Amino acid sequence: MKTPTPHAFALFSGGLDSILAARLIMEQGLVVRCLHFVTPFFGKPQLIPHWEKVYGLEIEAVDVGEAFVRLLRERPPHGFGKVMNPCVDCKILMMRKAREIMKERGASFLISGEVLGQRPMSQRRDTLNVIRRDAEVREELLRPLSAQHLDPTTAEESGLVDRSRLLGIFGRGRKDQMALAERMGLTEIPTPAGGCKLAEKENARRYWPVLTRIDEPTVEDFELSNIGRQYWSGRHWLSMGRNESDNAALERLVRPGDAVLRVRDFPSPFSLARQITPWDAATLQDAASLVASYSPKGVRAAAASPDGTVAVRIQIDGESSFVNVVPRRVPELPWGEPEFVDVRKAIKAENQPTFDE
Ligand code: SF4
Numbered sequence: 042m043k044t045p046t047p048h049a050f051a052l053f054s055g056g057l058d059s060i061l062a063a064r065l066i067m068e069q070g071l072v073v074r075c076l077h078f079v080t081p082f083f084g085k086p087q088l089i090p091h092w093e094k095v096y097g098l099e100i101e102a103v104d105v106g107e108a109f110v111r112l113l114r115e116r117p118p119h120g121f122g123k124v125m126n127p128c129v130d131c132k133i134l135m136m137r138k139a140r141e142i143m144k145e146r147g148a149s150f151l152i153s154g155e156v157l158g159q160r161p162m163s164q165r166r167d168t169l170n171v172i173r174r175d176a177e178v179r180e181e182l183l184r185p186l187s188a189q190h191l192d193p194t195t196a197e198e199s200g201l202v203d204r205s206r207l208l209g210i211f212g213r214g215r216k217d218q219m220a221l222a223e224r225m226g227l228t229e230i231p232t233p234a235g236g237c238k239l240a241e242k243e244n245a246r247r248y249w250p251v252l253t254r255i256d257e258p259t260v261e262d263f264e265l266s267n268i269g270r271q272y273w274s275g276r277h278w279l280s281m282g283r284n285e286s287d288n289a290a291l292e293r294l295v296r297p298g299d300a301v302l303r304v305r306d307f308p309s310p311f312s313l314a315r316q317i318t319p320w321d322a323a324t325l326q327d328a329a330s331l332v333a334s335y336s337p338k339g340v341r342a343a344a345a346s347p348d349g350t351v352a353v354r355i356q357i358d359g360e361s362s363f364v365n366v367v368p369r370r371v372p373e374l375p376w377g378e379p380e381f382v383d384v385r386k387a388i389k390a391e392n393q394p395t396f397d398e
Contacts, residue, residue, distance in 0.1 A: 049074075049196070050143050061221050062153060081238075082237060083237040084102070110263060112131075129168060133176045136176030136182065157190050169184075189204075190211060255276075265280055269287040269291060282310045298316045300357045303356075304339040
């Protein structure tokens with residue numbers, strides 16, 4: 042059963058530091074509730090029952106997708122890191138949300154697993170201070186793993202938390218954390234970091250066109266861009282499943298006005314053409330020929346037919362039409378995703394601040 046009023050809420054990524062930070066405060070007899078933030082770019086809410094069991098924590102998922110996409114749309118004031126990761130503003134956003142929850146639910150303070158000096162930018166002392174200031178959590182945010190290097194927070198000063206039992210971990214090494222995990226008897230150590238798609242170049246190539254070619258991109262648009270193969274030709278966007286699970290995920294994301302392309306009579310990838318700008322017949326035909334090229338049986342049928350074509354069904358809002366196309370992996374239009382170097386150039390050209398993480 043969940044406890045009604047925790048003493049503290051902990052920002053919980055699922056990484057080792059966030060587990061240790063929460064457990065360290067629980068060791069002092071305080072009640073801690075963990076918050077696991079979820080967006081189309083990070084968060085694994087499906088692992089919560091497992092984490093709760095293995096680490097003895099209470100964890101709830103907090104969906105901040107809308108606010109996060111708004112941050113991307115409006116551009117992060119502290120800029121993007123090395124890829125498309127707005128770490129400083131991401132942390133501010135999560136802390137603000139955590140603070141709101143803390144106030145609403147009557148808890149006294151917040152916990153995060155940040156370690157001073159661990160990362161080049163977002164965990165430097167001055168950046169940590171900016172995050173604390175901008176998220177308005179100066180008094181409430183306790184970082185138990187590095188607390189001895191930081192000023193005492195209200196929870197320490199009031200005696201609720203015994204500062205002498207907090208740690209002074211500094212830097213990138215993992216030795217201290219591993220020793221602590223062993224002392225706490227943790228049987229499962231999560232693999233280090235990873236898990237944020239915005240920090241991966243391959244994913245930035247998916248997200249940048251969504252952010253820059255759609256006037257008001259939504260959470261659902263970014264969810265769509267996470268799935269299968271992604272093709273862009275100007276403002277025409279085609280998503281194609283690579284397997285049954287992609288196909289099912291794409292099918293769930295179809296919304297009014299989307300065109301669904303599938304080869305008639307033969308298995309083919311589920312392909313979703315989103316109408317950001319109206320699709321003319323020639324563009325749809327071109328996309329259909331690309332879709333057909335991913336249907337091995339369709340390709341064989343086309344080769345065996347007198348005119349070298351196969352029929353592709355195009356369905357928009359329940360209305361079907363058919364086009365006969367020659368399957369082409371390289372069709373007329375330049376379908377593809379931007380190269381990562383071009384994404385970075387575009388980010389720089391926007392003249393916003395960037396940071397080195
Ligand atoms: S890596 Fe991703 S989840 Fe982590 S702070 Fe940066 S943007 Fe946020």
